[in-house]
Amino acid sequence: MFKKLLICFLLVLCFISIDAFNDVAYASEIDISKYEVLNPTKSSFSITDKVYLINGKAPTGTNVIIDIYGTTDLTKKNFNLENLPSEEDYIEIFTETVKSGNMGFFHKQIDLVKGINKIIISFDAKGTSSKEYIIFVYDEYIAQTNILNAREVRFGGLTNLIK
Amino acid sequence: MKERLKTFLLISLVSISVILAKNLWLHAPEELFKFASSVDDEFNSYVLSDMIAPNKYLLNFSDINHTIMYDDSKYGMWSKSRSNLIEALSTKDIEITEITTDEYLDYNNVKSVVFYFSSEINTYILTRAWDIKDVNNLVDIMPNIESIYIYLGSSNPFFIFSEGNKHISVSPKDIDTSLLIDEINKIAVTEEHTRYYSMKEYGVKSDIFIPVEIDYSLPEVYVANDVFSYSSREKEQLAERFFDTDIDYIREIMESNGSTIYVSNQKVLKLNNSGIIEYFHALENNKVTEKNLFLSLSTAAEFLSERAEVQKGMYLAEIQEISQDENVGYRLFFRYRVRGIPVILGNLEVEEYVNIEVFNDHVRSYKYYARKDMNKIPSKTVDEDKMLPVLDIIDINYNFFEAKYLSKNNIEAAEKIVDIIDRVLASIEDITLAYYDPCLKEQDQKLIPVWAIKYMGRTYAFDANNGILVYER
Numbered sequence: 095m096f097k098k099l100l101i102c103f104l105l106v107l108c109f110i111s112i113d114a115f116n117d118v119a120y121a122s123e124i125d126i127s128k129y130e131v132l133n134p135t136k137s138s139f140s141i142t143d144k145v146y147l148i149n150g151k152a153p154t155g156t157n158v159i160i161d162i163y164g165t166t167d168l169t170k171k172n173f174n175l176e177n178l179p180s181e182e183d184y185i186e187i188f189t190e191t192v193k194s195g196n197m198g199f200f201h202k203q204i205d206l207v208k209g210i211n212k213i214i215i216s217f218d219a220k221g222t223s224s225k226e227y228i229i230f231v232y233d234e235y236i237a238q239t240n241i242l243n244a245r246e247v248r249f250g251g252l253t254n255l256i257k
Numbered sequence: 258m259k260e261r262l263k264t265f266l267l268i269s270l271v272s273i274s275v276i277l278a279k280n281l282w283l284h285a286p287e288e289l290f291k292f293a294s295s296v297d298d299e300f301n302s303y304v305l306s307d308m309i310a311p312n313k314y315l316l317n318f319s320d321i322n323h324t325i326m327y328d329d330s331k332y333g334m335w336s337k338s339r340s341n342l343i344e345a346l347s348t349k350d351i352e353i354t355e356i357t358t359d360e361y362l363d364y365n366n367v368k369s370v371v372f373y374f375s376s377e378i379n380t381y382i383l384t385r386a387w388d389i390k391d392v393n394n395l396v397d398i399m400p401n402i403e404s405i406y407i408y409l410g411s412s413n414p415f416f417i418f419s420e421g422n423k424h425i426s427v428s429p430k431d432i433d434t435s436l437l438i439d440e441i442n443k444i445a446v447t448e449e450h451t452r453y454y455s456m457k458e459y460g461v462k463s464d465i466f467i468p469v470e471i472d473y474s475l476p477e478v479y480v481a482n483d484v485f486s487y488s489s490r491e492k493e494q495l496a497e498r499f500f501d502t503d504i505d506y507i508r509e510i511m512e513s514n515g516s517t518i519y520v521s522n523q524k525v526l527k528l529n530n531s532g533i534i535e536y537f538h539a540l541e542n543n544k545v546t547e548k549n550l551f552l553s554l555s556t557a558a559e560f561l562s563e564r565a566e567v568q569k570g571m572y573l574a575e576i577q578e579i580s581q582d583e584n585v586g587y588r589l590f591f592r593y594r595v596r597g598i599p600v601i602l603g604n605l606e607v608e609e610y611v612n613i614e615v616f617n618d619h620v621r622s623y624k625y626y627a628r629k630d631m632n633k634i635p636s637k638t639v640d641e642d643k644m645l646p647v648l649d650i651i652d653i654n655y656n657f658f659e660a661k662y663l664s665k666n667n668i669e670a671a672e673k674i675v676d677i678i679d680r681v682l683a684s685i686e687d688i689t690l691a692y693y694d695p696c697l698k699e700q701d702q703k704l705i706p707v708w709a710i711k712y713m714g715r716t717y718a719f720d721a722n723n724g725i726l727v728y729e730r
Contacts, residue, residue, distance in 0.1 A: 132458060132459065132460065133458055141321065142319070143319060143321055143322050145321075145322070145452055146321065147321070147452075147454050147458060147469060149458060149459065149469070195649070195652035195655075196652050196653070196655040196656070197651070197652050197655050197678050197682075198678065199459060199648070199652070201469045201648070202469075203452060203469055203470045
């Protein structure tokens with residue numbers, strides 16, 4: 095009886111060990127640097143345009159899940175980058191899975207809503223973590239009046255000719 | 258005498274009343290009132306400035322909002338920019354500075370328009386075409402131009418003239434670009450345009466812009482061979498126009514294959530049954546030892562206007578220097594557009610839509626593939642089939658592009674190169690949306706929407722609906 099129990103115990107131990115070994119082996123195979131979001135380049139920023147390009151790199155055939163959440167701001171809390179909504183204030187407005195192609199690129203042109211947008215990009219691969227971005231879309235009229243504070247300068251040396 | 262005066266007045270009044278009645282009520286055939294117009298009016302005039310038109314233009318609304326347009330007839334950005342460009346090329350009160358390619362690429366992030374030519378344009382020829390009498394020193398600093406950038410933001414306007422990696426910025430004083438600014442603002446508000454993104458978004462240092470999503474397809478277009486439908490009288494009229502003489506003085510030869518040859522004074526005109534019109538006029542004894550591009554282009558423009566047929570949207574695509582029996586001249590290639598989109602011909606007999614050999618004031622040869630839009634009503638709506646964005650086309654055919662890169666650079670295994678994808682993408686020189694004419698049918702030839710990709714010196718056209726390679730040159 096004792097022998098039978100010992101065999102059973104050893105078999106269970108073997109199964110657990112193999113499973114755990116597989117997980118470790120899989121994780122060590124993944125090269126995290128191959129999973130990259132090229133755009134957005136910043137974790138939080140503001141723009142005046144509602145149409146935005148999300149793109150990045152992942153090994154060919156990888157599913158990339160893009161979730162977009164917006165806020166209705168019916169309570170007039172005037173959300174912005176300094177006054178972000180709480181988790182309960184977000185409403186899912188779009189979710190789509192795109193696949194990285196032969197060149198390892200994935201992309202999606204998305205339509206954002208006015209106000210705060212939260213974008214979560216997740217790779218369907220073990221060992222990778224999802225990435226979160228906050229984009230504040232606001233009126234061009236406001237943009238013009240507050241241009242000095244709000245303008246996102248993504249490029250350098252541009253002021254040479256612009257006088 | 259009184260009776261005569263009354264009759265004259267009556268005839269005059271009746272004539273005036275007929276003209277006024279026509280204006281008010283009748284839309285009588287235009288030809289009826291064209292009896293006094295000259296024969297030349299039947300054909301479009303084609304002047305030198307018409308030849309020099311951009312192949313496409315990029316509109317930069319902001320750092321993330323760009324589009325590319327091919328047809329200037331809707332918004333007229335090129336025609337509206339002419340007065341500003343004339344000022345930039347003539348005013349002496351300018352600040353000229355050379356900028357780096359990186360700086361140049363960054364200026365696409367602000368409101369602006371960039372006009373791209375299909376091949377480099379001689380700056381001096383451009384100034385002559387626009388009749389600029391007193392040019393500034395930009396013509397010497399920048400003898401050739403491939404693209405022209407115009408800043409349309411709220412600060413002082415400036416222009417950037419580019420050729421390859423050389424970029425010259427010109428800041429003239431007191432220049433008014435409000436016409437262009439109003440137009441770009443109008444286009445931005447309509448939001449009808451397809452978004453284009455810089456290849457920089459994919460890590461490639463390039464000024465190529467591509468769409469990543471397209472929610473439309475190009476309209477279905479059918480073309481027909483023009484010569485194929487000519488009656489014998491129409492053919493004779495064409496010969497009369499080419500030789501500028503009456504048909505009685507022209508010898509006509511009918512070939513067994515259906516082609517017709519007309520000969521007059523060492524000039525030959527052949528109307529091939531395949532739809533190609535060929536004209537040949539041998540060079541005379543006086544040798545052309547010094548070539549003059551401006552004179553040659555002017556001669557070609559005059560020839561096209563007076564002798565040949567000119568289709569709306571025809572533009573100069575390429576200039577080649579040639580020599581023939583110690584004579585030197587130019588071979589000019591013209592392309593045409595259908596509904597604003599450039600057309601690529603798949604005919605092995607002709608390189609381009611129009612091909613002219615000019616030796617200063619003498620047109621030695623002219624070859625024209627007479628194809629015209631049949632203006633058929635499409636069998637399905639435009640949005641039924643969506644085109645594939647060009648990045649998807651490149652992705653589908655990535656192995657093809659990689660193999661070409663490895664072969665050209667004598668590399669055996671791609672695995673050895675870490676950044677092979679970046680290198681392949683960086684080798685793309687130009688991307689253009691076009692129609693491809695397979696030239697298989699005389700009539701009802703459906704044009705195929707294609708993405709024409711210029712890659713390492715060659716052009717590859719891929720069917721925009723399925724990504725299949727249909728043309729290579």
